[in-house]
Amino acid sequence: MGSDDSGAAAGPLRFALLGPVRAWRGERVLDLGAPRQRSVAAVLLLGRGRPVARDQLVRAVWGEPAPAYAVPQLQKYVSALRRVLEPERSPRSPSGVLNWSASGYVLDVGPDGIDAAAFERGVGRGRAARARGDAEGAAEELRAALALWHGPDAPALSDVTSGFLDTERDRLAELRAAALEERVQADLDLGRHQEVVPELMRLVGDFPLRERFAGLLMLALYRCGRQGDALGAYRRMRRGLREELGVDPGAEVQELHGRILASAPSLDLDLDRPGVTDSAHGPGAGVPDGDGPPHLSVARAIEGLHQLPMDIPEFIGREAELRELVGETADMGTDTDTGTGTGVIVAVIEGMAGVGKTRLAVRAAHQLVAQGHFADVQLWADLKGFSPDRPPADPAHVLEGFLRLLGVPGDLVPEQLDARAALYRDRLAGRRALVVLDDAADEEQVRPLLPGTGSCLLLIISRRVLGGLDGARTTRLAPFSPKEAAALIDRVTERERPGADPPDHPGVESPQVPGPDDALLRVAELCGHLPLAVALAGRRLRTRPSWSTADLARRLEADEGRLRQLAVGGRTVDAAFALSYESLPEPRRRAFRLLALHPGTDCTPESAAALLGTDRDTTEDLLEALLDEHLLQSFAHGRYRHHDLLRLYAHGRTHAEDTEAARTAATLRLAHWYCDAAEDARHRLEPWWTPDGCPRTAAHPRPAPPESAAAALEWLERERANLTAVTEETTRLGRYDCTRRLAAAAHSFLGLHAYGTDSLAGLHLGLDAARRSGDLARQARAVRDIGLVHDGLGRHDEAAEHQLHALALSEEAGDARGVAEARCGLGRAHAARGRYGESGEQHRLALAVFRETGDRHGEARSLAGLGLADWFTRGTHHRSAARHRRAFALFQEVGDVRGHALETSRLGMAHWVFGNHEECAAHHRRALTLFEEAGDRRGQAVARSGLALAEWHLGRPDEADAHYQRALAAFRDTCxxxxxxxxxxxxxxxxxxxxxxxxxxxxxxxxxxxxxxxxxxxxxxxxxxxxxxxxxxxxxxxxxxxxxxxGLALSRRLGDRHCESSGLLGLALTALNQGDPAACGRHARDSLTLARAIANPHGEAWAMIGVGLALVHGGGEVGVRAGGGVDHIGSGQDAGEEWFRRAAAVAERVREPHTESMARHELGRAAAHLERPAEAERHLRAALALRRRIQDRHGEAETRTELAALLRDTGRPDASRAEEEAASALYSGIPLHDRVPLAPWPPGPRAGTASDRP
Missing domain, CATH: 1.25.40.10 (Tetratricopeptide repeat domain)
Structure with missing residues (x-):
């Protein structure tokens, strides 16, 4: 316990984490503050008296990345906690509880001060007692530990949250559940099965996925003489697991179920026998020392055939597939209540070569036999469906071998296939038989080998889809996950990585057992996570002790030599693939080979048809056939791809078997198809867009143009990676015409949908291609497009540089329209940097050219740019709105949905300035709909941010916040x-x-x-x-x-007079706070003059409040220029009140609730000072209504405080007290760091209210 001399008399500090985070000093409850402050306390307490570094504490409370304000906020929270925990400590004296050192913060409350620590120690003592055989002591210790929790259902840390604290909450919940299991187990060891049944029934309901509770309930019911109920509990648990997770109970519970079925004597408890309490390892509690669990009656071995190959020690992963094969197969083949067979099961394991089908079958077969299933007969046959030097096995010959093994003399084996199959079924009847058929070629080879009756499993392994077997259950194997592949390399190489067990009581820092290193994961990735390739790589590493994993990774990096490296002792990946390839007819072989020439990630029947030079239907048939052979993969409907290693194999085959001319022709067919398809998609999205003059090719077959803009967007999104890859491939082949076409067609979509990096890569290839051709106009177009992408990525300086370069190239080429396009792009870059004057000039010059050449789309873009420039620099909102309306009409005329939507949004902002907030919201909703139709997420974010602004002014702050948050997410998603x-x-x-x-x-x-x-x-x-x-x-x-x-200096450099006006007002209020009302008046006057000059009523109302405050604080006379003269209203309180009244009128006109609430509040204070209480109350209540509408709790509390003082001064103490209580409640609900005092008010009737904070 840390020292606490000042407060020692009050009692020790105690903390609770097993429920809400709470603290006591003796019997007095301490207020640990707001949730985040309690989170800081919780993280420190979980440190168990160890220092917690500041950075770790910030991450644990705020997550990553932590906001910029986290560190200063943390310091405030720590200071507040010190005041709460040691209220009598002077600020300068060292703390005896919460200290700081170079290692971090430490909250030292000793071993008995935290309930979570006491709970974990109690659990440890209970486990130690069970290990000693002291069941009584274990039950007492565990029961006492569990009693420390706040309630039976209360989670730990229930009123705080963060990523770290959520993990700790889960850890403590898991420990609590485990402690409950062990306490019930101890009670069962003591013969209290009657007492624990009701509790276990509740626990099984509370924890339906914890198998141990169900096992304990089964055991307790059985010992109560309720065998049927025990079996029913098992069935309910198994049904729940299947419905929830698709899995069966684990081996321990299944074993217990079998022993209950068999009424095993070992389940009966004899408390007089020594060692009876040694039951720490599962639901089979009460098994006497030295007595292993007896086998189930259904597992009794009989004489028979056992042909299974040896199980493979290097087996890794496949847990889900094993559960499916072993668990469900066992249940389907055996009645769980009687132990008798229910019929024949046919299970198929299929997948590509080297994926581990046979290994999985062997492991599943051994597990089934070990569990007592199919124990009579186990037969194995290699059907040689894909053998390099022999035809597939004849099912008649396979049956002959099986019959001889089953005891049929050779001279009694029938000659005909049907007769052999009938005799085979007869010999298996009534037997629990497991038949494994490896490397099956097709259904016809397998069908005669199907058993007929009895409890039989036929397990078939094939590289080919066997969809024609009635009732067969299929397990399709995919390559390993990265971690499984890395684990297999470790297992094969027999190498171990250093690691450390996590601590028993993790605090802020929990050492983690290291996962696979980068080199190991890279080797697994280069093997395509294919088990055969991964195992061969591991064996290669094992046979080369001097190699590191990184050495092997470097050897595998080169595509052309990778398959050669994956070979050990005559086993190669190449050979495994060759078995599948060489079994194909030639059309499928050709398709398999040429598909490797596709440079992208996958293909469709349409793109593959172009590559192969065949029609679509024929191509789809070929693709589906290769899919059935597991020589292609399909992760989405209608899309196909090679596994990485199969792609390398096919690439080698096409270079060996196809001529260079044939390969080049196939690639160019694909490239031309993508050129045409991409241009069709962009033209559907942008009807005014035209290709750069390259003639369209006679691609075979021609792509079908997208039916709608949505279809075009969907196609571009799906094909994005392929477009990039094909663009790079055409450059490699020197087909620069295709490179230019693809880059130009794809860049608009890529740049708009946050794929700017991909777009830049393609455009630079297109620029290189244009330079090779010497075409200046095409170079300018590529440079201009690159500039637009930089602009979309927020790199506005680079964007301007590229547009200037494009401008020079277009002028040199004599391309007037190119010059106008470059000026338009330059204007856009200038506007993004806030240089609106220069932006307007560039758009003005471009507009003249666009009008002269009749380019309506260019005219619309220039008008839109001019409208923005007018808005920010001249303040001529009506003229700006007129330009946007003209641009709006032109975009609609040329069919530019995005441009139409953007101008709709900008017109909405014009309505906002004029106070038409309903119209503003309506415009932004229309814009949002249009952007959604165009699939423009950035545009949707723009519309949502404008809609949020309107919703807030309409008094709907929750809706506003929701729109802002969605806009923020969309902007982040699109970078x-x-x-x-x-x-x-x-x-x-x-x-x-x-x-x-x-x-x-x-x-x-x-x-x-x-x-x-x-x-x-x-x-x-x-x-x-x-x-x-x-x-x-x-x-x-x-x-x-x-x-x-x-901000003021920057806004003046940019010419943003709106921002300049706001900055001047801020300086005015700063001067007022610092006791200089004269300076306040000057700055407020300048702000008001500027706001009027640019017709900004929002800024005008704000500035009027500033002028009024300057006057009531003794700032002298304030003259404001208005039109050709000076608007002058005296000085002092009366003049200030008049300015507040004007501000309220303007704010009400433009429906600016925050500004109007401020003006009404100041009007109320002024009227009270001038002894007009009725008028003061009217204004204050109006301010109160406005502040409640916009959920300004702080402002509402301020106004209620003023109103309380007014009511008290006018002889209404009850009403005054009600307002004071309401204000106090509001303040108490405001976080401490958000509470600030009112601004000062000059001496008078309200002089004291500024400090009278509740």
Whole structure:
């Protein structure tokens, strides 16, 4: 226990984690604060008195990546916890409980102060008692440990959450369940089976997937003389496991079930016998020492044939497949109540060569026999379906061998196949037989070997799909997972990686047993995770002790030599594949070979038809046939691919068997098909787009054009990787015309859907191709497209450089339209960097050319760019809206859905400025629908962020937040950091104006970091300004002034007068906080003048409040320029009140609830100061309604406090007390870091209210 001299008299500190996180000093409950502060305490307590590094503590509480504000917030939480835990300690004296050292924070409360630690120690003592044979002591210790939990159903750490704490909660829950199992086991060891049955029934219901509870219930019921109920409990558990997980109970419970069926004497408890309590290992409790469990009656061995090959010690993985084969097969073949056979089962294991079919069959067969199933006869036959030097085995000959083994003399074996099959079925009748047929060729070879009756399993192994066997259950094997493949290499090489067992009581740092290293995983990957290849690689490594795993990985890296490396002692992957390949007819062989020339990830019947030069139907038949042979894979309907190693094998075959001319012709057919298909898809999405002049080829067969924009998008998404690969392949072949066509056709989709890197790679190939041709216009087009992709990736400086280069190339080529396109792209890059004046000039020059050449789409894009420039630099919103309306009409005319949607969204923003929030929301909903039709996720995010803005002003903050969050997710998914920063800036603004300062600051700082990485200066200016306003509200005046000045300087450089006006107002309020009302008046006046000049009513209302505050604080007279004269309203309280009234009127007109609430609040305070209480109450209640509507809890509490003071001064103490209580309740619900005092108010009737905080 840490020392606590000051508070020792009050009693020791105690903490609870087994339920809600709680703390006591003696019998007094301590308030550990907000959930995240309690999370800090919980993580430190889980450290068990060990130091927890600050970075680890931050990750454990906030997750990764942690927000920027996490460290300072952590320091606040630690300070608050120290005050709670040691209230009498002076701030400068060292803490005796929560300390900091170079190693981290330590919360030292001693071994008995944490219930979770006491629980784990109690469980350990209980287990030790059972190990000594002390069942009574074990039951007592475990029962006492379990009593420490808050309640029977309460989870640990129930009121805190984080990734780390959730893991700890799960760990403690698992330990609790295990302790319950062991306590019940101890009670059973003591003969308390009657007492535990009701509890076990509840536990089985609470933990339906924990087999041990079910086993304990079965044992308890059996010992109560309820054998039927015990068997029923087993059936219910098995049914539940199958329905929930598709698996059967484990071997221990199945064994117990068999012993209950057999009424095994070992299940009866004899407390007088020594060693009876040695039952720590499962539900077979009460088995006397030295007596192993007896075999089930159904497992009694008889004389018979046992031909199974030796089980393979290197077997790895396949747990699910084994459960399916062993568990379900055993149940289907045996009646679990009587132990008698139920009929013949046919199971097929199929998969490609080398996937481990035979190994799985051998392991499953041995497990079935070991469990007492099919114990009479086990037959094995190699059907040689894919033998290199012999034909497939004749089923008649196989039957002859089986009959001789079954005791039929040679002279009595019939000659005819049907007669042999009938005699074979007769000899197996009534026997529990397992027949394994390896390497089956087809159904006709297998069908005569089917048993007829009895409890028989026919297990068939084949490389080919055997779909014609009635009632057969098929297990299809895929290659291993990476971890399984790595584990097989370890097993084969007999090498072990160093590791460490995790600690018994993990705290913040839990050493993990290392997984496979990178080199091992790389070897497994280069083997395609194919078990045969992986095993051969492991054996190769075992025979080369001087090689490291990295050495082997390097040898396997080269595609052309990989299959040669996968060979040991005459066994090769090549040979295994050859057996399948050489069994094919020539058309399928040719298809198998040529498909390896496809450079992409997979193919469809359409693209494969182009590659093979065959019609679609013939091609699909070939693909399906190869799929049945497991020489192709299909992970999605209508899409086919080679396994990686089969691809290498097929590649070698096509180079050996097909001429270079044939291979080149096939590849070019595929390339031309992709060129035509990609151009068709882009034209469907962008009807105004035209290819770069290359003639379309007579691809065979011609691709079918997509029926809709959605179909085009779906095709481009599916074929994205293939388009990139084919583009690279055409460059390698020197077919630069195809390279240019593919790059140009695909780049718009790739750039729009967050595949900018892929797009850039293709466009650079296209640019190289254009340079080789010497065509300046095509070079300019490629450079221009590269610039547009950079712009979409937020690299606006690079975008501008490329557009300038494209402009020069187009001018040199004499391409007027190319010049206009480059200017349009340059204008877009300038706008993204906040250089709206230069952007407008470029769009103006482009507009003239587009109009002259009749390019309506180009005209629409230029008008849209001009509209944005007017909006930000001139403040002429009506003219800007007119330009956007014209662009809107032109986009609609040319069929550009995305452009139409974007202009709809921008017109919605114009409605927002004018206060038409319903129209703003309606426009953004229409835009969202259009963007969804176009499949444009970025556009959807833009529309949602605008819709959120409208919803917030309409008093629907929850809907607004939902739209903001979805917009943020979409921008992140599409890697649009510029859009992400914009949404974070808006979210930060909304949260700070509604009093959620901590969250708002975090969002604004994240936005600022994104702006620094993207060069988005406009959003940076707004973010600096918003962050300055927030710091001002938190009374961090010096920091606020620096941020506001930086934002003001940047907005002036950019010409963003909206942001400049907001920054000036922030400086005005800073001056007011620092006691300089005159400076406040000057800055507020400048802000108001600028807001009026750019027709910004939102900024105008804000600035009017600033002017009013300057006047009521003694800032002298304030004159504001209005039109040709000066708008002047005296000085002092009366003049300030008039400005508040004007602000309220403007804010109400444009429906700006936050600004109007501020104006009404100040009007109420002013009226109270001027002794007009009725008017003051009316304004304060209006402010209260507005703040409740936008969920501004902090503002609502402030207004209620003012209202309480007014009611008290006017002789209404009960009403005043009600408002004070409401304000206090609101404040108590606000996190401590979000609570700030009111701004100061000049001496007068309300002078004291600023500090009268509840």
């Amino acid at each position: 649009d950091r510029q859009g992400e920063a914009m949404v974070l800036q808006r979210l930060g603004y909304v949260h700070w104006v509604t009093g959620r300062y901590g969250r708002g600051e975090a969002e604004l700082r994240d936005a600022l970091a994104l702006c620094a990485g993207t060069g988005n200066r406009n959003t940076e200016a707004w973010t600096l300004t918003s962050l300055g306003h927030l710091c001002l509200r938190l009374r961090r005046d010096d920091e606020a002034k620096d941020l506001l000045r930086d």
